[in-house]
Amino acid sequence: MKTKQLLLTLLLLSAVSAGRAQIARDVHWIHGLGGGTSSWESTANLFFNERLINTAIRGDYETGQGAGEMATRIRTASLPNAGNNLIGIAHSMGGVGIRQIDVNNTGHFGAIITFGSPLRGARIVNAISGGETNSYVANGISKLERGPLAQVGIIMPRLLGINVTDWLANEIVGGIVAKLSLRNQTIPDLSEESGYNQAFYGSGTPTPKLMMWGDEDSPVHVRLAASFKNMDENNVVTAWDDARYFYGFMEEQNRIQGYLPWNFIARWQANEWQVGHEYMFSQSEGQWRAMIGASFVQTYPITYWGPTPGATEQDFWYCADNNLFDGDCPYNQLYTGTTQIFTNTPTDGVVPVRSQIAENTAWRPNDPNFIRRLGGDNHQSMRSSDAGRNELRSAFEGNFGNQFRIDLR
Amino acid sequence: MPTVRRHRVELVVAQDGAVSFSSEKLTPEQVIGPKQYPDKLTKTVMQGGMVSFYDVSGKLLSQQEVPVQNVKPYLDELVAAKKAKKNPNPAQLMPGGQDVDATIELVRAKGGKIEDFGNGLTKTTWEQTLPPGRETSLNTPKRLRFVNFYNTKKGLTVGAETYNAESGAMVSRTIHTYRTDKTSGQIMPNRVFTDSYLYDAKTGKTEARTEVATYRNYSFTDNLN
Numbered sequence: 001m002k003t004k005q006l007l008l009t010l011l012l013l014s015a016v017s018a019g020r021a022q023i024a025r026d027v028h029w030i031h032g033l034g035g036g037t038s039s040w041e042s043t044a045n046l047f048f049n050e051r052l053i054n055t056a057i058r059g060d061y062e063t064g065q066g067a068g069e070m071a072t073r074i075r076t077a078s079l080p081n082a083g084n085n086l087i088g089i090a091h092s093m094g095g096v097g098i099r100q101i102d103v104n105n106t107g108h109f110g111a112i113i114t115f116g117s118p119l120r121g122a123r124i125v126n127a128i129s130g131g132e133t134n135s136y137v138a139n140g141i142s143k144l145e146r147g148p149l150a151q152v153g154i155i156m157p158r159l160l161g162i163n164v165t166d167w168l169a170n171e172i173v174g175g176i177v178a179k180l181s182l183r184n185q186t187i188p189d190l191s192e193e194s195g196y197n198q199a200f201y202g203s204g205t206p207t208p209k210l211m212m213w214g215d216e217d218s219p220v221h222v223r224l225a226a227s228f229k230n231m232d233e234n235n236v237v238t239a240w241d242d243a244r245y246f247y248g249f250m251e252e253q254n255r256i257q258g259y260l261p262w263n264f265i266a267r268w269q270a271n272e273w274q275v276g277h278e279y280m281f282s283q284s285e286g287q288w289r290a291m292i293g294a295s296f297v298q299t300y301p302i303t304y305w306g307p308t309p310g311a312t313e314q315d316f317w318y319c320a321d322n323n324l325f326d327g328d329c330p331y332n333q334l335y336t337g338t339t340q341i342f343t344n345t346p347t348d349g350v351v352p353v354r355s356q357i358a359e360n361t362a363w364r365p366n367d368p369n370f371i372r373r374l375g376g377d378n379h380q381s382m383r384s385s386d387a388g389r390n391e392l393r394s395a396f397e398g399n400f401g402n403q404f405r406i407d408l409r
Numbered sequence: 410m411p412t413v414r415r416h417r418v419e420l421v422v423a424q425d426g427a428v429s430f431s432s433e434k435l436t437p438e439q440v441i442g443p444k445q446y447p448d449k450l451t452k453t454v455m456q457g458g459m460v461s462f463y464d465v466s467g468k469l470l471s472q473q474e475v476p477v478q479n480v481k482p483y484l485d486e487l488v489a490a491k492k493a494k495k496n497p498n499p500a501q502l503m504p505g506g507q508d509v510d511a512t513i514e515l516v517r518a519k520g521g522k523i524e525d526f527g528n529g530l531t532k533t534t535w536e537q538t539l540p541p542g543r544e545t546s547l548n549t550p551k552r553l554r555f556v557n558f559y560n561t562k563k564g565l566t567v568g569a570e571t572y573n574a575e576s577g578a579m580v581s582r583t584i585h586t587y588r589t590d591k592t593s594g595q596i597m598p599n600r601v602f603t604d605s606y607l608y609d610a611k612t613g614k615t616e617a618r619t620e621v622a623t624y625r626n627y628s629f630t631d632n633l634n
Binding site for chain 2: 138139142146149150152153154157241242245246248249252253256257260263264265267268271274275278314317318320321323
């Protein structure tokens, strides 16, 4: 009898095991602005070999005719596979297209994962189309060249064999702008808070969604440029630092030499080098962040002391000579003004976090756990980074629900 | 946003005019404002024709060649000025090691203008044409005017102004303040306020910035005779 019972139990266990069917799915890998079939290639191949992916769709969709046109092409490409079994994984502009499909044709995708998608638009698009990126470069060059031009015998500091000014113009800004390849209807569609984007803010769908957002380390623009050029980020940042150290050295040693009795000119030279030093240390990144909308500014009222109208040079230096500053100087009066304080917000170097996670829109996931931060990843690196792949693997394991699950081969 | 940096800085001018420089970052250093990435640089040394950058463990980060600096002609001018000055004060009586009289004499020898504002407050003015080679830059003046203020009674530098001599625009203004050292009783440099105004000819805008340098453990050794 006992033998019979044991056998029955074993048979039942076997039946249960056979009932847990392996989950296989189709995956539609969708590139972003200016991308193509190779954009997701390495990650798509990795998971194709690892998981039960029946069909991996990777197309090349025109991104120059607007988000709507791209969405149409994406939908057409995966129409034969549409349904509960299809997961859409989209980078950047691809996520904007996928949202349109999900809202207008709910059920096309069984689950959606976006990476760095500008779901509230991208301010960098406004900056490129409005010429702000050109002003950014001109301002940077103007600041970086002041020191070298003020000091005979010192050439422009170089970064990986290229003048630092050329690096700024051609590798950072030029390289990024060229890769994005913005044109035609795509410009108004992807602009910050564009009418196209706003049309979807109130449209939620029941489709399970995961949103991955990049939070790149400082200096974001240098790291982003390195990724766009397929260079090692840390090597480029080290080279950027080496050039920055030189500006700092020239500023400091001129500052000290300026205190020597004969070397008044060194004081001026110190100021000129200081401009480039400050630019490389913080302004260059700060201005980049402002340009892509990854900082906000707050204005505060201030009061400060300044010379009374009519105060003479002699009055001013009388106070300085006698340590009479601010209100202690009889030739000063109080003025009012304002000061601005900039605060950074996280970004992948191209899209600020609020847009990557579709902040305050109905389409974003309700559960904050489904909004995943990719620390140290920029807009370019997130498609093939360890952090991004680990999140995908976790999703395929079913940690965010069965709709994302794809079992191992 | 204000940033606070503390450095130990040493500048040595040898008798033959060779200049060496070193700067070491001290803690605590405070960078206030938006997040900035960690700075590996701890020490900078310039000697001969090379500047070297080191991290906190003494590991060389990078090196770069720089033109060898030699200020022998200036040293000779200063020695001559020291001999020509009206009040031959020994250096140890000059607070902070400054030789104000020699500096004024140096300006006079270069054809500069000296004005007395009363109570020892003295203004010196002289102009210098910058060496050629910067014709491409809109922002580089061809000639600078240096205005310095001294108190000859106290033997102190009060401040300095630099102007673009062509446009008359102020480039920078520095004010020096002093404190009495508790142990030696000597007047020592305390704070130096520098306002600089950076005109960008391309945009037509002027950026103003303020720097406050606070001196601790200041020493100045003058071996010139």
